[in-house]
Amino acid sequence: MVSRLLELFIACREDSTVKLLILKGKGRAFCAGGDVAAVVRDITQGNWRSGASYFRKEFTLNYVMATYSKPQVSILNGIVMGGGAGASVHGRFRVATENSLFSMPETALGLFPDVGSSYYLSRIPGFFGEYVGLTGARLDGAEMLACGLATHFVPSERLSLLEEALCKADSSDPAVISSTISQFSHVPQLKKNSVYYRLNIINKCFSRRTIEDIIGCLEIENNEKDEWITSTIQTLRKASPTSLKISLRSIREGRLQGVGKCLIREFRMVCHVVRGEISKDFVEGCRAMLLDKDRNPKWNPAKIEDVSEEMVDRYFSRLDKDDWEDLELPVRSNLTAHAIAKL
Structure with missing residues (x-):
């Protein structure tokens, strides 16, 4: 799917008859993410390079989307997880619905929020991005709109009318497209138990320097045994300690980097993850959560305080292999002002 999308985006970029791209899923998901279980099977068979090559192509697609000269409208009617977020959030228009469900669940799998998420999570106001990236919290469509992961909210029953109107508009002008989507959109009410009402605590705690x-x-x-806080602490303590530490540093570095530098850095990180020389938590996390499904991963190191700064530093270093190259992103031309701002 990544290969085909990349082909289509490159072809449509040169096609003057194409005014915008509409991306949507089929079934109950927009996209639930990459097949990490397949990547792990390759790793256990001694072929980590296969997984790394997949991530190389996926991150290239993320960059093409982020710097695309034509508007991309992603219709997020369903699950938007992991790689599904990378295939949509980098685009200019993201339409959530009452069926939307966003999550970056990587720390529970021994991975980290990738696909350029250190760029877009770090740009959510306050420290909500750190909360979402570290805990894998699930957000609904209203919460996605509130924090900026979505640009519009359209009821699912109106999506076919929206697509029809976008095609009829036949325009690449972002103002025209935004106006067209707005005709079908509204600002939904947040649910009474929405995590968005916990922003004060989230900003206070997730702004801290370390996971500890x-x-x-x-x-x-x-101190009053709040159920949500208790659950958040438990979620963090169940996640891979190594994943938590590299994820926090990644998001913090992303605050000061353009999308291209974020993707290049994340590719270095993911190559270290799939090689498994620093930690094998990715293989163990996928075993526990996706393959055996015992939901009882044995992390190594098992404690957050046992993950040293030296270990974390290694994930951000260039891969020490003579025949391995960093991610090389395509040279972009005819960039829009929106795309230039991301660089």
Whole structure:
């Protein structure tokens, strides 16, 4: 799918008859993400390069989408997880519905939020992006709109009319497209138990410098045994300690980098993950959560305080292989102002 999308985006870029691209899923998901179980099977068979090559192509697609000269309208009517977020959030228009369900669940799998998410999660106001990336929290369409992951909210029953109107508009003008989508959209009410009502605590705790400090802050705030805080602490303690530490650093570095540099750095990180020389948590996490499904991963190191700064640094270093290259992103031309701002 990644290969085919990349082909289509490149072909449509040169086709003057194509004014915009509409991306949607088939069935109950927009896209539930990459087949990490297949990547793990390759790793266990001694072929980590196969998985790394997949990520190389996927990250290239993310960059093409992020810097595309024509508007992309992603209709997020269903599950939007992991790679599904990378195939949509980088585009200019993201339409959520009452069926939308967003999550970056990588820390529970021994991975980290990738596909350029250190760029877009770090640009969510406050420290909500750190919360979403570290906990794998699930957001509905209203919450996606509230934090900026979605640009519009359209009821699913009106999507066919929206597509028809976009095709009829036959325009590449972002103002025209935005106006067209707005005719079908509204601002939905957040649910009473929405995590978005916890922004004060999230910003206070997830702004802390380290994972240990974040958990410590949550524990201090939990003096009245708040169910949501308790659940958040448990989620963090169940995740891979290594994943948590590299994820936090990745998002923090992403605050100061353009999307291209974020993707190049994330590719270095994911190559270290699939090689498994620093930690084998990715294989173990996928075993526990996706393959055997015992939901009881044995992380190594098992404790957050046992993940050293030196270990974290290694994930951000260039791969020490003579025959391996960093991610080389395509040279972009005819960029829009929206795309230039991302570089």
